[in-house]
Amino acid sequence: MRRLIQLAVLAVAVLLAAAGVLFALQLPDAEPSDDPAAAPTTSAATRLAEPKPRRIGTPTRVVVPAIGVDESLTGLGLEPDGAMEMPAFGSAGWYDEGPRPGAAGAAVVVAHVRGPAGPDVFWDLATLREGDRVVVHGTRGRARFIVEALETVGKEELPYDRIWPDTDEPLLRLITCGGTPDPNGGGFPDNTIVYLRPA
Numbered sequence: 001m002r003r004l005i006q007l008a009v010l011a012v013a014v015l016l017a018a019a020g021v022l023f024a025l026q027l028p029d030a031e032p033s034d035d036p037a038a039a040p041t042t043s044a045a046t047r048l049a050e051p052k053p054r055r056i057g058t059p060t061r062v063v064v065p066a067i068g069v070d071e072s073l074t075g076l077g078l079e080p081d082g083a084m085e086m087p088a089f090g091s092a093g094w095y096d097e098g099p100r101p102g103a104a105g106a107a108v109v110v111a112h113v114r115g116p117a118g119p120d121v122f123w124d125l126a127t128l129r130e131g132d133r134v135v136v137h138g139t140r141g142r143a144r145f146i147v148e149a150l151e152t153v154g155k156e157e158l159p160y161d162r163i164w165p166d167t168d169e170p171l172l173r174l175i176t177c178g179g180t181p182d183p184n185g186g187g188f189p190d191n192t193i194v195y196l197r198p199a
Contacts, residue, residue, distance in 0.1 A: 053170045054102040056138030059094050062109055064174075066132040067124035073109065073136070089115035092122070094136075099170075101136035102143030106164050106171040109136070113176040113188065122176035126152055126192045134172065134196055145172045145196035152178045152192045163193065172196040 059073045075096035076085040087093035092111035099105035111121035132147040153159070163173050179190030 053104045053168070054141060054143045056100070056102045056136065056143050057140030059101050059107075059136050059138045061137040062092050062094075063135045063137070064128070064132070066128055069121060069124075071111070071121050076110070087111060089117070089120055098164075100138075101145075101172055102138070102141075102170050104168040104170055106167075106173055107136075108163070108173050108175060110175045113178065113192075114181070122174065122192075125174060125176050125194060126150070126178055128174075128194055133199060134174070136172065143170065143172075144199040146199040147194055148197050149195040150192065151195075152190050154179075154190055159193075162195070170198050 058075070061070070061072055063070045069092075071092045074087050074091055074093045076087065076093040077096060078084055084095060085093070087110065089112055092109055094101060095108045095110075099107045101107040101109070111125075113122050113125065114120050128147050128150055130147055130149065134145045134147070136143050136145070151159075151162075163175075165171070173196070174194040176192050177188035177190070178192035179188050181188050
């Protein structure tokens, strides 16, 4: 799992840097505690309540009712130069060399915010709010997610630990460009990242 996540980080970082879509997020440093009572514990009941991964087969469609998205999904691999492929304008894609939506770990779905014809699939992604629902359909089932956070961040650095945390929980990230586009054709200055947990 860690190898897949590391590969996904590298591939998406290369792709998004090349495409002018690089994320930045300042993560607070955790302060260690010498107090054993302060250490987090996980009870048996909590472990039983943790969402279990779902095998949905090959992802085929992403549905985001709050913003009117119901779009087919294309598996995105790597280009010969090591960059991740991008979906065509008017469609969405999932990184198929990382975790699948519904599987253990954080899956990534990307789409354009704007294309040659105007607003694209993720045009309204930045308007999602905590509690909004997302469903990813696959050839063997579907996985449901709920929005827990959204970040519009500058393009200074990729928030690896935030997008791909070291976890077996089935998570989902929706990513596109963000911010106010450069009127001189320089692209978008920011990126919008939506963080979702199992519903």
